[in-house]
Amino acid sequence: xxxxxxxxxxxxxxxxxxxxxxxxxxxxxxxxxxxxxxxxxxxxxxxxxxxxxxxxxxxxxxxxxxxxxxxxxxxxxxxxxxxxxxxxxxxxxxxxxxxxxxxxxxxxxxxxxxxxxxxxxxxxxxxxxxxxxxxxxxxxxxxxxxxxxxxxxxxxxxxxxxxxxxxxxxxxxxxxxxxxxxxxxxxxxxxxxxxxxxxxxxxxxxxxxxxxxxxxxxxxxxxxxxxxxxxxxxxxxxxxxxxxxxxxxxxxxxxxxxxxxxxxxxxxxxxxxxxxxxxxxxxxxxxxxxxxxxxxxxxxxxxxxxxxxxxxxxxxxxxxxxxxxxxxx
Numbered sequence: 001x002x003x004x005x006x007x008x009x010x011x012x013x014x015x016x017x018x019x020x021x022x023x024x025x026x027x028x029x030x031x032x033x034x035x036x037x038x039x040x041x042x043x044x045x046x047x048x049x050x051x052x053x054x055x056x057x058x059x060x061x062x063x064x065x066x067x068x069x070x071x072x073x074x075x076x077x078x079x080x081x082x083x084x085x086x087x088x089x090x091x092x093x094x095x096x097x098x099x100x101x102x103x104x105x106x107x108x109x110x111x112x113x114x115x116x117x118x119x120x121x122x123x124x125x126x127x128x129x130x131x132x133x134x135x136x137x138x139x140x141x142x143x144x145x146x147x148x149x150x151x152x153x154x155x156x157x158x159x160x161x162x163x164x165x166x167x168x169x170x171x172x173x174x175x176x177x178x179x180x181x182x183x184x185x186x187x188x189x190x191x192x193x194x195x196x197x198x199x200x201x202x203x204x205x206x207x208x209x210x211x212x213x214x215x216x217x218x219x220x221x222x223x224x225x226x227x228x229x230x231x232x233x234x235x236x237x238x239x240x241x242x243x244x245x246x247x248x249x250x251x252x253x254x255x256x257x258x259x260x261x262x263x264x265x266x267x268x269x270x271x272x273x274x275x276x277x278x279x280x281x282x283x284x285x286x287x288x289x290x291x292x293x294x295x296x297x298x299x300x301x302x303x304x305x306x307x308x309x310x311x312x313x314x315x316x317x318x319x320x321x322x323x324x325x326x327x328x329x
Contacts, residue, residue, distance in 0.1 A: 055171050058135075058153040059142050065150070066175055068130035072113055074145075075135035078154045079105065080313025081169055082133065085176040091127050093119075093138075096273045099305045101315060117141075124148055131175070135168075135312065156312045161227050162193070165317055185314060192321045193231060199328040200233035204261025204292070207237040209250070211279040212268035218250045225307060228264060232324050237261075252287040262327060263293035264300050271304025300327040 054063045072091035073079045079102060082089055091113040092105045104110075111127055114120035116137040124132065125148055132151040134142050145151045154171065156164035166186055173182035208219040208228055220241025221229040229236045237260035241248050255263070265283065269276030279301065288294055302323060310316040 058155040072129040074138035076310040077312030078133045197233040203328045205237035206234040206262040207260035208264045210266045
C-alpha cells in the first residue's frame with residue numbers, strides 16, 4: 001500500500017513569491033517617496049509665496065520681498081517707521097538735522113544716496129537694493145527708482161493724515177511681519193488722540209504760524225500742520241486760512257485780529273539750519289502782545305524736526321500728539 005507523501009512547494013514558486021514581495025515593497029517605498037517629494041514641493045512653493053508680498057501704495061502696486069536685506073529710503077517719516085520695524089537700511093539721503101532716535105543714519109555706516117529731493121542714482125544702483133522707499137519730497141522720482149528695484153511710495157494725504165499713517169504702518173508691518181506690534185502702536189495713537197480731544201474741547205481757539213526769512217505764514221484746517229485742528233480737535237481761530245503747502249502769508253495784525261487762545265509756532269529757519277531771525281524774537285512785538293495767547297503765556301513752539309522734517313513717522317506722530325497734549329494741559 002502506498003503512503004501519500006506531503007506535497008512540497010516547488011522552489012520555483014517560492015522564488016516567485018519572494019520576488020513579488022520585493023516588487024510590492026519597492027512600490028510602497030516609491031509611493032512614499034513620491035508623497036514626501038510632493039509635500040516638499042508644496043512647502044517650497046508656500047515658502048516662495050511667503051517671501052514676497054504685493055503692496056498697494058500711493059503710486060500703485062509693487063511686489064516686494066519680505067524682510068528685504070538691503071533697503072534704500074528717501075523719506076524721514078518712512079525711515080522712522082522702517083527703523084522702528086528693524087529694517088536693514090543701507091542707504092539714506094543727506095539731511096542736515098535728524099531726530100535723536102535716527103541720528104545714527106548720519107554716520108558713515110549708511111551710504112548717502114542723494115538728497116530728500118534728488119537721488120544719486122549711481123549710488124543707489126551700486127547698493128543693489130531689494131527695496132526702495134520714497135514719499136512726499138521724493139515721490140516725483142518714483143518712476144526712475146522703480147526701474148532700479150522694487151519701489152513703494154509712502155506719501156501721506158493731508159486730508160487723511162491719520163488714515164495715511166495707519167496704511168503706511170500696516171505696509172511696513174506686512175513687509176517685516178510685525179503686524180501685532182503695528183496694531184498695538186495704532187491703538188496707543190488712538191488713545192492719545194482721544195485724550196487730547198477731551199482737553200481741546202475746553203481749550204479755546206488756536207492759530208498755527210510758521211516763520212522763515214523774516215516773514216510769517218498762517219496754516220489752518222486741511223493744511224500740512226492742520227492735524228492740530230482736524231485730528232486733535234483744537235478749534236481754529238480763523239476758518240478760511242488757505243490750505244497751501246507753504247501757508248498763507250500774513251501781517252502781524254492778522255494774529256491780533258484772530259486773537260487765538262493758543263498760538264502754535266514753527267521756526268523753519270532754525271529747523272533746517274538756515275540763518276534768520278528767531279521766531280521768538282519776531283513774535284515778541286506789541287501787536288502779538290495784544291493776543292489772549294500772549295497774555296496767558298500760551299505761545300507753543302513746535303518741535304521743527306518732528307513737525308517739518310519727519311511729520312509722517314510713527315514716533316514723530318506720537319511726539320507731535322504729546323506736544324499738543326502738553327500745550328493744552
